Amino acid sequence: MAQFTIKDLARKLGVSPSTVSRALSDHPDISTATKKRVVEAAEKYNYRPNQLAQSLQKQQSTTIGVIVPEIRHDFFSTAISGIEEVAYQSGYTIMVCQSDETLSREVLNTQALASHRVAGLIIAISTETTEYAHLDSLIRQGIPLVQFDRVVEELSTSKVVIDDYRAAYEAVTHLAESGYRRIGHLAGQEGISLNRNRYLGYRDALRDAGLAFEEKFHIHGGYREEDGRAGAEAYLALDELPEAILAINDPVAVGAFVRFKQAGVRIPDEVALVGFSDTPAAALIEPALTTVFQPAFEMGRTAAKLLLRQFDAEEKSFEPETVILDTELRVRGSSRRKERAA
Known part of the structure; x- marks a missing residue:
C-alpha cells in the first residue's frame, strides 16, 4: 500500500x-x-x-532556494538566518547559493535550483544583474520567486526592501546638519535600483541643504572593502578631499576608513564617514562608524513568509506584495559635528 x-x-x-x-x-x-x-x-x-515521498508525489521538493551575492557579508548571512528560521518552522529546508556578485554565476545558480525542483526561490541580485531573463524564466516556469534588498523593480514578484531613497536622504541631511559641506558618495554600480535610489536620496539631500553636487566626489564602485579602498584612493588623488562621504554599504565604508587611516587622514576631523547596514564591524572600528541600520534578519523572515504565502495562494489569485521595512540612522563617532574655525 x-x-x-x-x-x-x-x-x-x-x-x-x-x-x-x-x-x-x-x-x-x-x-x-x-x-x-x-x-x-x-x-x-x-x-x-x-x-522524499513528498518530492516524488509533488514533483517538487520541500526545499527553498536562496541566492545572495556573497555569504561572507554579515548583512546577507543574517538575512539567511531569518529565512532559515521561518522555513524550518514550516517544514522546509533551504539550499543557499552565492552569485559572487556576477550575473553569470547567478544565472547558473537559478538553473541549478530549478533543476533540483525547489519549491520556490528567494534572491538578492548581484551587482551585475541589469538584465533579468533568467528570473523571468523562473516565473514563466511557475516557480514562486521573492526578491529582497537588491531587487529588479520591473519583475512582478513579491519584494522586501527598505526605503533606500529616504535612508540616504536622512544620512546626508545628518552630515549637512553636522557642519559638513563637501559631501561625497561612494556609490554602487549604475543600473541597479538600490544604487539609483540611494544616489537620488544623496543628491536631493544636498540640494535641500543648499549644498553643491560635485561630480568628482561621486564615485561608482562595488560593494566590498576593496572597493572602498579603491574609492578612497581616488579621493586621495584629487586636489581636495570631500569633508564627508556616504558609502553604499558598511564594507565599502570600512575599506575607505582603512585606506584613509593609512594615508594619515583623520576621521572624522578631515573626512567623516557614513555606511549602510550596521554590520558588527561598524561598532568595532575607532571611531565607530555612523551607519544606517537595516533589519537584515527581519528582511529574511519576511521574504520567507511572503514565499510561503505564495505557496498557499491559487495561481490566478496571487498578487505580489512589496513590504518596506523601517531603517534607523545610528550616529557614532565617524560623523561627529564638525568644528570650524571662527
Whole structure:
C-alpha cells in the first residue's frame, strides 16, 4: 500500500500542503483549531512526514532556494538566518547559493535550483544583474520567486526592501546638519535600483541643504572593502578631499576608513564617514562608524513568509506584495559635528 502523503492529508482536510506542514510544526500563524484538525487527521491516516515521498508525489521538493551575492557579508548571512528560521518552522529546508556578485554565476545558480525542483526561490541580485531573463524564466516556469534588498523593480514578484531613497536622504541631511559641506558618495554600480535610489536620496539631500553636487566626489564602485579602498584612493588623488562621504554599504565604508587611516587622514576631523547596514564591524572600528541600520534578519523572515504565502495562494489569485521595512540612522563617532574655525 502506498504511503499516505502530505498532499493526500491536505486533500482530505481541504487545505494546502504547506498549511498541513506548518500545523504539524506548531507554527504560530496556524490557528489552534486547524492544528488540532491536522494532528487528529495525521493520526487517523497514520501519516508520517517523508520528504522524499513528498518530492516524488509533488514533483517538487520541500526545499527553498536562496541566492545572495556573497555569504561572507554579515548583512546577507543574517538575512539567511531569518529565512532559515521561518522555513524550518514550516517544514522546509533551504539550499543557499552565492552569485559572487556576477550575473553569470547567478544565472547558473537559478538553473541549478530549478533543476533540483525547489519549491520556490528567494534572491538578492548581484551587482551585475541589469538584465533579468533568467528570473523571468523562473516565473514563466511557475516557480514562486521573492526578491529582497537588491531587487529588479520591473519583475512582478513579491519584494522586501527598505526605503533606500529616504535612508540616504536622512544620512546626508545628518552630515549637512553636522557642519559638513563637501559631501561625497561612494556609490554602487549604475543600473541597479538600490544604487539609483540611494544616489537620488544623496543628491536631493544636498540640494535641500543648499549644498553643491560635485561630480568628482561621486564615485561608482562595488560593494566590498576593496572597493572602498579603491574609492578612497581616488579621493586621495584629487586636489581636495570631500569633508564627508556616504558609502553604499558598511564594507565599502570600512575599506575607505582603512585606506584613509593609512594615508594619515583623520576621521572624522578631515573626512567623516557614513555606511549602510550596521554590520558588527561598524561598532568595532575607532571611531565607530555612523551607519544606517537595516533589519537584515527581519528582511529574511519576511521574504520567507511572503514565499510561503505564495505557496498557499491559487495561481490566478496571487498578487505580489512589496513590504518596506523601517531603517534607523545610528550616529557614532565617524560623523561627529564638525568644528570650524571662527
